[in-house]
Amino acid sequence: MEIEMQGLMQHWPLTVDKILDHAARVHGDAEVVTRRLGGDIHRISYAALHDRAKQVSAALMAQGIRPGDRVATLAWNGERHMECWYGTMGIGAVLHTINPRLHADQIVWIANHAADRVLVLDACFVPLIESIRDRLPIEHYVIIADRDAMPANDLGALCYEDWIAGRDTGTPWGGFDENAACGLCYTSGTTGNPKGVLYSHRSNVLHAMMALGRDVLNIGRNDVVMPVVPMFHANAWGMAFVCPAAGARMVMPGAQLDGASIYELLDSERVTMTAAVPTVWIGLLHHLREHGLCLPWLKRVVIGGAALPEAILRAFEDDYGIEVIHGWGMTELSPMGTLGGLMPALADADRDIQVRQKLKQGIPPFGVELKIVDEDGEELPADGNSPGRLKARGFAVAGGYLDGDGGDVLDADGWFDTGDVATIDNHGAMQITDRAKDVIKSGGEWISSIDIENAVLSHAGVANAAAIGVPHPKWDERPLLIVQAEPGARPADHELRDLLEGRIARWWMPDEIVFIDAIPLGPTGKVNKLKLRELHREGKLRAPLN
Template identity: 60%
Template structure:
């Protein structure tokens, strides 16, 4: 016997319909790519999104066709997003922080028919236009006056919207129809496509609205610093309209000063971004003696959050920081570190230790921990194992079957993470499987060491990798990028770690570097670090002083550049040096712009995204 309730397909167009019907006057505020702050409402967004649907139909787009966006977080991007999905096409969000050749691969693999782009990325598309023949039209999210002719045949978004009708019926298709396409960042092999359905996005939205998860309310003002091209901005561009929250879209400016300006002028109460964004904001606040008068809650993901950031926001500004975890393959929410009843009864310091973990699974997510033989492991908070996940908004297979079968016999997806689970159901990522350090048959968590090291008052960023050891197989090496103007020694950092980690976890060496490269989702690019450190040899005995290493990523991969960068300083005589440049006890820079670009992407910290929700986004 079946129930007798209405068959009401869970399609995402209903989210914007709801926002228009019941929260139509609520504001969406954007820092536009052209510069000015632009204000609109859910009702206006709804009407213009319907015009987008008709404009796409006029350009030959049919249900199921892929329409890509290469754009920042703005109201126009939201219009395009809902306009694409509402008519049954697939919204494919492109990550502009990838190499040009990766963008070409992804666009062609997805068979994108149209690309909707911001002005920022017109030069990128112009440079690859002849390599993406399947793309029939490129639409620039601006007006005719801002098209400079550098991309022949480009169409002005505003002209298309103005000339299109808003008379179109959305939905009317099965809830399992594809809605969105997002590619992993390709840390191993080619990027892989994750094809979200309307149903999976709708269910993910309902879950994130819960008070134990994002807990956004109609009274909130939400600033999604995490980009829409990182797994749907962690679902915020669905959940905010679903509850009628005011949205503040940051556009291309993600530096501390620009984020702070929007937080204060727009009365933001809730925000979400990766740790590097919040580190930049914290630095700006301390330098400028700024305040946070309305911000109450922050969700951090993409990589593990250093304790110093959580303490800084809590103790200095009264802002509650919650850690979360997820990935492109989980839509992306997987866990969030909101306390259960038992944890809530603990004192503040005890609770803080749980906030630094990746958190508990909400309804709709199942977790399991297994060993290399796929046998279940105990939830004791100390046993490391491979983390697997299942649920209605978890990937079942990759787009076009890339990678073949990806689920185990029980329907669980292997995340590639190494983690622990404790008696409260709280999960903690200890490493990526490929990054875990295996020393003497035991595992050492590189993430835990680097997060503690990043809390040193002189450290800006820290990374830990395993290096070959003749006796123990691998031993940890700590790399540190110091804050501007600081100098430090190896012993300072080893003493700082002493007592905070197990003795046998202590790094065998500390190397000071001029840059720690970040990947396309704002996380430390350990693949690139390992490649550049492949010839490094541990010192023969403890106490040997380390030199400084220039580890900056070459500027070529940075294809987004909203702010001009200063010219690099080239040391005389080192114009053609290898990237390693040893100097006594102080981190210095050398120019490596003449070196061949590496095979993996590497970002700069000026404008990081995202993009592990907490979120690896891989």
């Protein structure tokens, strides 16, 4: 279509360096508080962090880093990690966050695939990197540490503080196309090699602006935000950009994510909003109950990365008066896809109805489009009862993977297949019923493993649960329920079946319930069903509970 008239607005490229520029200029006194590896608390203003990020830029340029080069980090949430983010991205280099929970062989693979030239790492990861150093492409190592705490190492590494000391705080940022590559994050690679999701400056800025919305993260300058979700999980769900854009005070928990450590920071720093996967909140709730504590400052908790158990939602909202926001997304969505909440039509609904709605993954904000399709690619109705493959498109949705891995990932109309099976109801709320690769198909019909798991997790004696499909001679597959009990607890088989009765279709009832000491988790904290299926094939799961 030929455009007859152009607008007369300024050209203002959407590059992420502008976010920290804004934070330093308008919210310069707002703090970023970090619990460092040694346990000490460090405080820095956005203005000072901005200057130090500029020094990181100067240090990288002195090492020959230019636009498009990859700079990797292997670090927990902290202010110096943020300095590396903006210092790298500001000069047009690509910041590659590495998940330290990956297997060493996977770290080697992604570092080489990304062609990382510099690695900035927390001191606690030095032994890991020393063990694989000869297999890495890294030219320069920098250890995040103070001079007097610099660990001995065989990497020839520089001390972070020496690396940036005396560098220019006026290194120019920006000046490149907003579609330039900005960040790189790899999928966990539970099947095959991980794939690189390459974010652009434009996608990250637009994602941050979307996340600021009232019905999304709703973060403002009066908030104190603690991103417990690591920065190597898709930009800490975008909060590494959202908080400075809003001017919100940040509290970085570092590596200590146990219930007692999380509570201490939430209380002492008067945190108003926080975000993490369900396993973190299980630990916090145990600590609160054991010690009779409360959280007078905390207003809302964003929970994502895995299905939200009803017991956690009710505990936060009913026992502690804290709003729970259930979120869903994935690395390929930058990562936010939907946020839970109630539509006006349900404002006065029965509490049980509201809870069922809030347990859904939620409603896509402006900028994300979703649809569900059947096996023939035909769109299914938004009636809440028609599960199908979930597809997405939007300004922050991946259009492909680094180096073309995985081939063409979009269909003819530009939709990305998320790999999830879901429904969408008449309120527009999406609910994941399974991963396509995890779906249990019995007698030609789908069974939702997530519904089974969530019901069982409401039992006080259950610490974690997973349902998987196992071969059956007549029905193709039948559900097997695997339970990890709380220490000292041993739920009876009939108790768990009673919990499921009435909550799931009768033919969904698991044929067997087995007990194991610990359900295996993947590198992002999700249940590793691939490993569970492997254990079942090898006959290594224990006999039924009763």
